[in-house]
Amino acid sequence: MLEVNNLKTHFRTQDGVVKAVDGVSFSLEAGETMGIVGESGSGKSVTALSIMQLNPKPPAEYPEGEIIFEDQDLLKTSDKRMQEIRGNEIAMVFQDPMTSLNPVFTVGNQIREAIRIHQNLSKSEAQEKTVEVLRDVGIANPERVVKEYPHQFSGGMRQRAMIAMGLSCNPKVLIADEPTTALDVTIQAQILELMVEVQEKYGTAIVMITHDLGVVSQLADKVMVMYAGRAVEQATTDEVFYDPLMPYSWSLLRSLPRLDTAGEVRLLPIEGTPPSLIFLPDGCNFSPRCPFVKDECHETDPDLEEKKPDHKAACILSVDEIEKNKSRVDEELGVQT
Amino acid sequence: MTERTEVSPETNGHSGEYLLETKNLKMHFPIKAGMLQRTVGHVKAVDGVDLSVRRGETLGLVGESGCGKSTLARLVLRLLEPTEGEVLVDGEDILGYDRKQMLVVRRNMQIVFQDPYASLNPRMTVGNIVSEPLKIHDVGGSSASERKRRVQELLEVVGLNPEHYNRYPHEFSGGQRQRIGVARAIALNPRLIICDEPVSALDVSIQAQVINLLQDLQKEFDLTYVFIAHDLSVVKHIADRVAVMYLGKIVEIADRATLYGGPRHPYTASLLSAIPLPDPQKERERQRVVLTGDVPSPANPPSGCHFHTRCPRAQDYCTKHEPGLDPQEKEGHRSACFFPVLEDQRIEEPETSTPYSAENS
Numbered sequence: 001m002l003e004v005n006n007l008k009t010h011f012r013t014q015d016g017v018v019k020a021v022d023g024v025s026f027s028l029e030a031g032e033t034m035g036i037v038g039e040s041g042s043g044k045s046v047t048a049l050s051i052m053q054l055n056p057k058p059p060a061e062y063p064e065g066e067i068i069f070e071d072q073d074l075l076k077t078s079d080k081r082m083q084e085i086r087g088n089e090i091a092m093v094f095q096d097p098m099t100s101l102n103p104v105f106t107v108g109n110q111i112r113e114a115i116r117i118h119q120n121l122s123k124s125e126a127q128e129k130t131v132e133v134l135r136d137v138g139i140a141n142p143e144r145v146v147k148e149y150p151h152q153f154s155g156g157m158r159q160r161a162m163i164a165m166g167l168s169c170n171p172k173v174l175i176a177d178e179p180t181t182a183l184d185v186t187i188q189a190q191i192l193e194l195m196v197e198v199q200e201k202y203g204t205a206i207v208m209i210t211h212d213l214g215v216v217s218q219l220a221d222k223v224m225v226m227y228a229g230r231a232v233e234q235a236t237t238d239e240v241f242y243d244p245l246m247p248y249s250w251s252l253l254r255s256l257p258r259l260d261t262a263g264e265v266r267l268l269p270i271e272g273t274p275p276s277l278i279f280l281p282d283g284c285n286f287s288p289r290c291p292f293v294k295d296e297c298h299e300t301d302p303d304l305e306e307k308k309p310d311h312k313a314a315c316i317l318s319v320d321e322i323e324k325n326k327s328r329v330d331e332e333l334g335v336q337t
Numbered sequence: 338m339t340e341r342t343e344v345s346p347e348t349n350g351h352s353g354e355y356l357l358e359t360k361n362l363k364m365h366f367p368i369k370a371g372m373l374q375r376t377v378g379h380v381k382a383v384d385g386v387d388l389s390v391r392r393g394e395t396l397g398l399v400g401e402s403g404c405g406k407s408t409l410a411r412l413v414l415r416l417l418e419p420t421e422g423e424v425l426v427d428g429e430d431i432l433g434y435d436r437k438q439m440l441v442v443r444r445n446m447q448i449v450f451q452d453p454y455a456s457l458n459p460r461m462t463v464g465n466i467v468s469e470p471l472k473i474h475d476v477g478g479s480s481a482s483e484r485k486r487r488v489q490e491l492l493e494v495v496g497l498n499p500e501h502y503n504r505y506p507h508e509f510s511g512g513q514r515q516r517i518g519v520a521r522a523i524a525l526n527p528r529l530i531i532c533d534e535p536v537s538a539l540d541v542s543i544q545a546q547v548i549n550l551l552q553d554l555q556k557e558f559d560l561t562y563v564f565i566a567h568d569l570s571v572v573k574h575i576a577d578r579v580a581v582m583y584l585g586k587i588v589e590i591a592d593r594a595t596l597y598g599g600p601r602h603p604y605t606a607s608l609l610s611a612i613p614l615p616d617p618q619k620e621r622e623r624q625r626v627v628l629t630g631d632v633p634s635p636a637n638p639p640s641g642c643h644f645h646t647r648c649p650r651a652q653d654y655c656t657k658h659e660p661g662l663d664p665q666e667k668e669g670h671r672s673a674c675f676f677p678v679l680e681d682q683r684i685e686e687p688e689t690s691t692p693y694s695a696e697n698s
Contacts, residue, residue: 039540154631184401184567186628186647189611193627211541214613218620237617255545257574259597259612260619266552267574269545273510 001205002051002090002173003027007065009043009050012058016278020046022229023065030172031199033206035220035237037213037252039274043229044209045095048175051207052092053082069173088118091166095178097158101150108134108146111165118169133164137194156187160194167198174198175207180215192219213256217241225249228275228285231304235311245313245322247292254333265334284316292317292325353428356529356561357390357413357446362422364408368636380636382408383419384585387662390529395555395562397576397593399569399608401632405585406565407451410531413563414446415439426529444474447522451534453514457506463517464488464502470524477524488524494557495520495550512543516550523554529561536571548575569612573597578669581605584635584643587662591670599680601665601672603650606684626684642675649685650676 009021021043028034036044049055051067053074067074069090074082094100102110111130115121121129127146134142137160150158159179166174176195180188192215199206208219216223216237223240225233225248233246244250254268272289275281281288287297296316304314315322363386365379383405390396398406411417413424415431423430431442447470450456457466467488471477477487489499495516506514515535522530532551536544552575554560566572572579573593580590581604589602600606607626614620628647633639639646645655652675660673678684 039542156631184632185569185608185611186401187631188613189625189627190629192613193625212613213541213615214620217615217617218613241615241617252541253615255542256615257545257548257568257570258616259570259573259609259614260616267545267549269549270542271546273512273543274540 001028001030001070003068004047004051005066005068007047007050007067008063009046009055010061010063011055012061013278018277019229019280020277021050024224024226024229024231026224026231026234028173028205028207030205031203032222033199033208033220035216035223036207036209036226037211037216037223037249038226039211041274041277042226044226045177046229047226048092048177048207048209051173051175052086052090053077054086054092084118087114087166087171088169089171090173090175091169091171092175092177093159093162093166093179095181097155097162097182098150100162101158103150106147106149107153107161108148111146111161111168114165115168129168133168134161136167136198137161137164138190139164155183156190159183159187159191163191163194163198167202167204170202171204173205173207175209177209178211179208181210181212188215195219213241213253225252228280229277230285230314231312232286232314233312234304235308235313239308239311243311245307245311245319246286246315247290247317247322247325248286249313250322250326251289251291254329254335261335268329268333284314291329292322354391355389355425356392356427357388357563358423358425358428359386359388359409359413360423360425362386362388362409362412362424363420364405364412364417365420378636380634381585381638382635383412384635384638385422386582386585386587388580388587388590390561390563392528393559393561394577395564395575397572397579398563398565398582399567399572399579400582401567403632403635404582405635406567406582407533409582410448410533410563410565414443414448414531440474444476444525445528446531447525447527447529448531448533449515449518449522449535452538453511453518454538456518457514459506462503462505463492463497463509466506466517467491467520467524470521474525488520491520491524494523494554496546510543511539512546515539515547519547519550519554523558523560526558527560529563531563531565533565534567535564537566537568544571551575569597569608581608584633584638586643586673587671588644588674589672590662591665591667591672595667595670601670601677601679602644602674603648603676603678603684604644605672606678607649610684624683642673644674650674650678652676 005025007021007024011018011020024047038044062075108130112126115126115129130146131142139145139160180191220237222236224231227248233249240249251270255270270289275285283298283300284302287293300316302314302316304312307313307319362383364383365381367376368378370377400406412419424432426442468484471484478484489502492499497516536547564575576593578592579596580587583604589605607628610626626649630647633646641657642655642660645651655675660675662671662673664671
């Protein structure tokens with residue numbers, strides 16, 4: 001349904017070209033959930049904004065690639081057509097529910113606006129629909145709540161309202177950019193449950209952007225791990241979590257205190273910090289921080305290649321070498337696998 | 338590291354089990370309204386907390402936002418004056434201390450803040466930031482060069498390049514800034530460090546660096562931590578004992594294994610079940626209890642047990658009576674619930690509607 005091929009999103013700045021997204025490809029079917037994982041600045045959000053065509057142009061430019069949604073390339077569609085798609089067929093839920101709702105309009109007003117732009121409904125029909133979607137996302141007393149302003153909502157309710165707005169036109173694709181990061185765990189659980197319900201009901205395809213590996217393992221069918229603007233590993237969720245073949249994904253999993261093993265093993269931090277996107281390191285982008293680094297890594301920039309059926313990773317090490325390295329470090333850390 | 342800061346005899350003489358204790362600590366912030374700014378109510382941010390921290394241990398403090406964790410931290414350091422209660426350091430109530438006495442106490446109690454972007458003065462160099470406590474307390478050498486040496490030593494201890502002495506905070510990444518915050522906190526060789534969400538603003542890969550640093554420092558300098566976080570996995574990793582807060586009260590406290598292995602309070606149990614595990618297989622098999630609704634306002638907490646509005650086990654009894662933090666069978670395990678989750682019970686259904694108590698079971 002949605003197919004992204006070799007997407008490149010670059011930003012021209014005074015200091016140089018920032019390659020925020022540099023050759024990312026993936027595809028998504030109806031009813032499927034894909035997780036995009038990565039640290040801040042790895043290009044997760046820019047990928048999402050590129051699909052929505054919401055990156056400001058300039059400075060953003062798309063030197064290469066295509067985003068195919070229902071047989072049309074979104075990078076080449078007119079602004080007018082994009083208006084029709086955005087919010088209607090592809091919707092987005094943003095990270096911070098505090099800043100993404102307009103404080104001077106009632107919540108009902110804002111959802112109704114989205115509905116009326118895309119659907120040919122009268123004001124009162126749109127109002128009914130608004131109440132309906134708010135009820136759908138589990139807000140109590142929607143008839144009263146539509147008249148309230150965002151500040152009268154709690155964080156969880158605002159995020160529900162954002163999801164209601166995103167779903168108001170029954171989109172085919174929902175892009176959720178860190179939808180639960182600003183929320184407490186109990187509220188997060190509510191929102192994630194809601195997203196699963198909605199997906200089952202409407203068959204929506206979801207792109208779930210998050211840095212929380214737990215959220216991904218709970219929701220996603222497949223995962224794309226991003227590092228410095230590139231996809232460095234792509235596979236099913238189980239493959240990525242149980243048999244990661246890119247040292248970065250593996251290190252991320254080992255650097256995480258886990259509820260099931262916490263306190264028993266020492267964490268393996270990833271040394272250093274993510275590279276600047278203007279001055280990328282020579283060779284593999286991850287080589288300065290990689291625990292399995294070899295001399296060749298500083299010279300060769302690995303492509304994302306199929307290491308196993310349906311499991312792509314960008315690393316010059318062979319599967320055997322990676323497995324050996326993983327068990328060696330695991331032994332030092334005392335991890336039981 | 339150089340010699341440990343000498344601790345004044347008044348505070349060092351005590352060698353009781355607890356380094357820090359709070360007794361019935363309360364912080365009620367007044368709500369003012371109207372033209373005359375009359376007090377119309379109180380936000381009970383911390384509402385009767387009894388807590389004791391043993392020497393050398395890490396006490397984890399968890400809870401959702403607004404439950405009073407950070408206020409409690411500030412009360413302990415006397416950055417806020419409590420409405421009621423006592424804060425005992427080495428068995429002595431510090432709330433009656435004057436400025437001079439507080440200075441001595443504060444040397445032993447430091448804090449690492451959550452946001453490494455807001456807690457470092459952008460106009461001061463790293464050297465000045467880390468040496469400021471040394472100047473204020475007049476330790477670590479009187480001359481500037483001695484102090485500089487000490488600061489460089491500290492920077493090295495926390496894994497920063499000592500050459501970066503003259504740099505400003507904006508030149509560092511989030512993880513490095515948090516290291517600067519840690520260096521400042523350990524500059525005086527304190528005995529207690531309050532870590533208020535020290536890693537929640539950091540990326541996962543960087544989180545691990547700071548957590549490992551805190552653990553190494555604890556071993557090296559024999560530190561006692563009060564570790565505040567909303568992330569229960571992080572707390573499980575670092576804490577020896579864990580206290581769970583809800584609406585200004587401690588609802589459960591136990592050693593790590595007991596609290597994570599057999600939580601008694603339905604709130605703790607649901608919190609634990611709400612955390613997504615980075616393990617797809619376990620995620621699919623898990624039974625999750627999703628709490629409904631939001632945390633009620635601390636200005637107007639529910640009657641009886643504060644948790645009854647969201648509790649899957651709540652009975653009529655809970656709306657009328659307030660549970661105390663009662664001891665459970667395991668030593669040191671306390672839980673404030675009339676219908677605690679017993680072994681092999683589902684969180685949702687209490688077996689009886691008669692309140693449970695550990696003594697008569």
